[in-house]
Amino acid sequence: MPNSSATNDFVTTLDVEVPEEGKWQEVAQGIFWIRMPLPFDLNHINLYLLKDGDAFTLIDTGIGTSATKDCWESLIERYNIKLKQVIVTHMHPDHIGLAGWLTERFQVPLLMTYAEYFTARAIVAGGQGADNWQDKVYLQRAGFDEEYIEKNTQSKNGIRKVVSPIPLSYFRLQHDSEVKIGDDTWKVMVGRGHSPEHACLYCESRQILISGDHVLPQISPNIGVYNTEPEGNTLKLYLETLPQFLTLPQNTLVLPSHKQPIYGLHNRVNELLAHHHEHLENLLDFCQEPRNLVQCLPILFKRELNEHNMFFAVAECLSHLNYLMYENKIKRTLENKQYRYQAIIT
Numbered sequence: 001m002p003n004s005s006a007t008n009d010f011v012t013t014l015d016v017e018v019p020e021e022g023k024w025q026e027v028a029q030g031i032f033w034i035r036m037p038l039p040f041d042l043n044h045i046n047l048y049l050l051k052d053g054d055a056f057t058l059i060d061t062g063i064g065t066s067a068t069k070d071c072w073e074s075l076i077e078r079y080n081i082k083l084k085q086v087i088v089t090h091m092h093p094d095h096i097g098l099a100g101w102l103t104e105r106f107q108v109p110l111l112m113t114y115a116e117y118f119t120a121r122a123i124v125a126g127g128q129g130a131d132n133w134q135d136k137v138y139l140q141r142a143g144f145d146e147e148y149i150e151k152n153t154q155s156k157n158g159i160r161k162v163v164s165p166i167p168l169s170y171f172r173l174q175h176d177s178e179v180k181i182g183d184d185t186w187k188v189m190v191g192r193g194h195s196p197e198h199a200c201l202y203c204e205s206r207q208i209l210i211s212g213d214h215v216l217p218q219i220s221p222n223i224g225v226y227n228t229e230p231e232g233n234t235l236k237l238y239l240e241t242l243p244q245f246l247t248l249p250q251n252t253l254v255l256p257s258h259k260q261p262i263y264g265l266h267n268r269v270n271e272l273l274a275h276h277h278e279h280l281e282n283l284l285d286f287c288q289e290p291r292n293l294v295q296c297l298p299i300l301f302k303r304e305l306n307e308h309n310m311f312f313a314v315a316e317c318l319s320h321l322n323y324l325m326y327e328n329k330i331k332r333t334l335e336n337k338q339y340r341y342q343a344i345i346t
């Protein structure tokens, strides 16, 4: 069994090997960590199999590509895996991608929160022919030119290619509700901001938190405002639902969806809170002069942004600008179809 190396001052990585493709790694008794590939800069997702009687409860499923299916096939064969139920923390394609494929194969239920389940179904269903003029306005307001807007608002149906058909019925998880897995009881803790109603799972008797993408080590979960709800205040939702994890013990074992399991929950939560407040302060400084969103991007992102990253960077920047606007720290005006943001001097 791995050692705990918790201290009060740091975030420390659990002392176990990262599982190889097609193999698992036991991180606590009856809890097996597996990794699936992702075709992005962030090249993997962590999934967890929890012993549940003579079968397993699975947490998250991997993106719906043939590479992930191949990984699943070899895992299922190597360990003779049978699933009892599938829990999906939230609707992003790396988490829900193979939920349909797996629940159908094992004829088992899918457990999700209401907002995540229905958002996933809506996104996979696509625009149904509705005009995308609002997607164009979203990018126009941010300060992009016509050429960029034309190129980036063509419907690609990208999501559907990497999410297998979502089951037509589900079991609803709610904040504070409990899920029995084997002899353990796991409490659902909902986090918002990264996605609408993200489920984290906490086992009090074992002090283990399955944190999904809500609390991640090393990288900060993307907090975005997207074209479906451009006036949203997702950063406020995130900053409001993150401190609840400070009420759990500091030496809780945290099992995240990316990077490695950690100890030092309070430190990590405080780092994430500080990270966003630092971004907010830097933006506010930069907006002493009126700026559009595109001009603000280098304040949050020091690295070069490719097309895939740009989509998330714009959304992340807008969540911070909207937050400052709702806090009455900046005012927003519309000039030449673009929003200009300027700090309010008090």
Ligand SMILES: [Zn+2]
Residues within 6 Å of the ligand: 090, 092, 194, 195, 213
């Ligand atoms: Zn996510």
